[in-house]
Amino acid sequence: MARLLATTPCAGLDLPMTIGGARLSEVELGPVTSIAPFAGRAEEVEARLGAALPPPGRVGAADGGRLLWTGPGRALLVGCAAPDLRGLAAVVEQGDGMAGVLLEGAAAREVLARLVPLDLRDRAFPEGATARTLLVHMAVTLTRVGAESFEIIAMRSMAATLVREVAEAMRHVAARA
Known part of the structure; x- marks a missing residue:
């Protein structure tokens, strides 16, 4: 008989990762x-x-x-x-059908500016702000959870794409530094 093992939505996606001034890690969302x-x-x-x-x-x-x-x-x-x-x-x-990641660090806002069509400046998107938006082509919920921290929630089926897109933007921002 096959043995099924529970895994997190971002299992096997090399998280956490730090590139330049940004760090991406998985968030356990709970229910x-x-x-x-x-x-x-x-x-x-x-x-x-x-x-x-x-x-x-x-x-x-x-x-x-x-x-x-x-x-x-x-x-x-x-x-x-x-x-x-x-x-x-x-x-x-939603069960475990959602994936959550945390993007944090001095470059977090600059990384997200490459990915989402939102004004992420403090006065427009302060701590405690949340929005349903697109991250490249994926529907996500983006929440500002700290001065330099953003939580991104997407469908579990998009977890690998989410991590890949954010990591690529992290590399591009780090290359400019």
């Missing part, structure tokens, strides 16, 4: 759940979550996890299990 409250039910969803849904472009705290704004009336609950929201919201457990 990930997409939540979209039904019309008129947002307050009840917030009561069950024990937290307010985040305003556009921001991250909110949840009991043991984080709520990432992912669009009008939608959030991604990361790091803790979702409460029972039957009848209140469309809920999709």
Whole structure:
């Protein structure tokens, strides 16, 4: 009988890696759940979550996890299990179908500037900001988690492409230094 081994989304992708002034490492996301409250039910969803849904472009705290704004009336609950929201919201457990990486260091913003169509300056994308965007051709959720730190969440099936694209941009930025 075959023995199945659990692996992380970025297993075998040579992480962590440091190139120039940037470091890329895998993030253990824990449970990930997409939540979209039904019309008129947002307050009840917030009561069950024990937290307010985040305003556009921001991250909110949840009991043991984080709520990432992912669009009008939608959030991604990361790091803790979702409460029972039957009848209140469309809920999709993402399981281990998501990959998370952390890009950090003095060159992190410059690396991302080559990959995403966002203004990443402090006043436009401060700590605690999040956005659904494209990274090259992949849909990702980008969150600023520190002064020089960005978390990138993509579909697990895109993990190798995500790491390859970010690593290539890291090499290009390092070559200019």
